[in-house]
Amino acid sequence: MSDRHLPVVQRALCQECLTPYTPGTHFCPKCGAPLSSFATIAPWERIQAERHIFANAASDPRKPITLIGVWLIFGAMLASGLALTIMCFPLQLRNLGVESALIALTGVFLAFIGGFVIVRTTINYLKKKRHAIDTEPGE
Numbered sequence: 001m002s003d004r005h006l007p008v009v010q011r012a013l014c015q016e017c018l019t020p021y022t023p024g025t026h027f028c029p030k031c032g033a034p035l036s037s038f039a040t041i042a043p044w045e046r047i048q049a050e051r052h053i054f055a056n057a058a059s060d061p062r063k064p065i066t067l068i069g070v071w072l073i074f075g076a077m078l079a080s081g082l083a084l085t086i087m088c089f090p091l092q093l094r095n096l097g098v099e100s101a102l103i104a105l106t107g108v109f110l111a112f113i114g115g116f117v118i119v120r121t122t123i124n125y126l127k128k129k130r131h132a133i134d135t136e137p138g139e
């Protein structure tokens, strides 16, 4: 009675694209999805993990809740960017220094990023929705 089996080689798979990865890897080599808890704790890795989530949401928004979430998060970014820019504008007119110009530039940057992500996600969502309606069978 032998219970000798060949050792089973276990390879972990990425949960998003099913690509095998070596244990200890923090991000999927193919799609960039975070694979370890380290990926969500370490500062730089956490930025990469969040970037992956937002990039997925913007390029492939499948559910209305994703669209709503993007509108909430990036709408707040857009609003605060606009508020910063508008608040610094009168200071600029009175020539109040480099600091207010930097704050205003930061505001323009935030508003641009927020607006860009909202527009891109909404367009992708509407495209996907229209495509789903066009290809619906039996119409």
Ligand SMILES: [Zn+2]
Binding pocket: 014, 015, 016, 017, 018, 019, 028, 029, 030, 031, 032, 033
């Ligand atoms: Zn992957």
